[in-house]
Amino acid sequence: MKGILPEQLPWTLLLIPQISGNLLDGIGYSVVRVPMASCDFSTRLYTYADTPGDYDLHNFTLAPEDINMKIPLLQRAQALSPRPLSLLASAWSAPAWLKTNGALTGKGSLKGQPGGKEHKTWAQYYVRFLEEYAKYNLTFWALTTGNEPSAGMMTNYSFQALGFTPEEQRDWVSLDLGPALHASSYPHTHVLILDDSRILLPHWAKVVLSDVHAGRYIHGVAVHWYLDSVVPPGISLGTTHDLYPEYYLFGTEACAGWNPLHKGVMLGSWDRAEQYAHDIIEDLNHYVVGWTDWNLALDPNGGPNWVKNFVDSPVIVDATRDVFYKQPSFYSMAHFSKFLWEGSQRVGVSASGETHLEFSAFIRPDGSLVLIILNRSSSDILFEVWDPAVGYIPSTAPAHSLLTLAWKRQ
Incomplete structure (x- = not known):
């Protein structure tokens, strides 16, 4: 490859290739996705309103999991973070008595129609969740309209789900969720639709x-990564951005080890670290403004998970031996979370010559530029970065490597 040219940027090289910064200070995670009640990675099935017929949610109560685990962990994480965390809430299922199938799992949607009592109760359930967490000084930047609504349309789906068609979601937001949030103490909480694979x-x-x-109540579109290889990003993400540039795209779930052919934890897998980096770069280059890993940490089996939907995670905790492992994917994530600060803006990058490198460049709020480069090939690749201020900057991307370069204005 002859060169990578950040277009029209008068920067000079400051940092060197490979990851820099003290990882003991953390890798800069700033978004935390919080399940509303149980999901498959819970140890049991539950919601916050399991009393049939309680349409006014008089018996709405946070679970012991929230009081004893989620809330203390979030408070601790916020205390450790040098900047405010952005909390994102997603619900997997409405209470069974509000659903057509009378169960938290499997194929089922809300009873009645948008604007009806079941749909309004489900909207108020979101408001009550925000109110209860606010009592612990935890406020949410955003919420989604529900995790993977397409799953709730599948017969015999094995874990928690709530089916919505896009038409039903549109009308529920318009008639129920949007007005409920607007009338609550949280009218500025962002609403993200879809929360499902970008193939949709x-x-x-x-x-x-x-x-x-x-549309007036919605801020963005949430996407998951699981079927990203099925549909080109330009068709799904690029077209959506071109049609609706006023709504941002946000990645809300990704994990390795979900494929039945390669399921569960794989300690030390660099291939999975590359999968993460490839998908993040691809998303960033197609207007996605954030990318969320699914589990902060799992056990060596890829759980706990009540339905045995075991997957991988950047951190694996072996409680029986009192040790934990930072996977290669942990350090892969760090190239992005550590260096792409909130408020960074993506800039165009042009390349001369054929290359197997993947890359994305950003201007950070302090005026410096970050260029992240992934080499998934089996060969070292020599390249040069052209900066008008210093000329050509030679560098090498070793085989199967991930590099971060940065420039700062002099």
């Missing part, structure tokens, strides 16, 4: 965001 785009966005009544 741009159709889902067209249905929901083309409606002015729903």
Whole structure:
């Protein structure tokens, strides 16, 4: 490869290749996704309103898991973080008595119609969740309209789900969720639709965001990574951005080890670290403004998970031996979370010559520039970065490597 050219940027080289910064100070995670009640990585099935017929949610109560685990951990994480954390809430299922199948799992949606009592109760459930967490000084930047609504349309789906079509989601946001949030103490909480695989785009966005009544309550579109190889990012993400540039795209779930052919934990897997880096770079280059890993830490089996949906995680904790392992994917994530500060803006990058390198560049709020480069090939690749202020900056991307370069204005 002859060169990588950050377009029209008068920067000079400051930092050197490879990850820099003290990882003992953390890797800069700033978004925490919090399940509303149980999900598959819980140890049991539960919601916060399991009393049938309680449409006014008089018996809405946080679970012991929230009081004893989630809330203390979030408070501790916030105390350790040098900047405020952005909390993101997602619900997996409504209470069984509000659903057509009378169960938290499997194929089922809300009873009745948008605007009806079941849909309004489900919207108020979101408000009550925000109110209860606020009592512990935990406020949420955003919430999604529900985890993977397509799963709730599948017969015999094995764990918690709530089915929505895009039309039903549009009308629920317009008639119930949007007005409920607007009338609450949290009218500025962001609402993200979809929270599912990008293969559903741009159709889902067209249905929901083309409606002015729903669109006024919505801030962004949440996507998961699981079927990213099925549909090109330009078709799903790029088209959605071009049609609705006023709504941001945000990655809300990703994990390695979910594929049945390669399931569960794989200690020391660099291939999975590359999978993370490839997907993040691809998303960033197609207008996604954030990317969220699913589990902060799992046990050596890839759980706990009540339905045995075991996957991998950047941190693996072996409680029986009182040790934990930082996976290669942990350090892969650090190239992005450590160096792409909140408020960074992506800039165009042009390359001369053919290359197997993948890359994305950003201007940070302090005016410095970050260039992240992934080499998934089996060969070292020599390249040069051209900066008008200093000329060509020679560098090498070793085989199967991830590099971070940064420039700072002199």
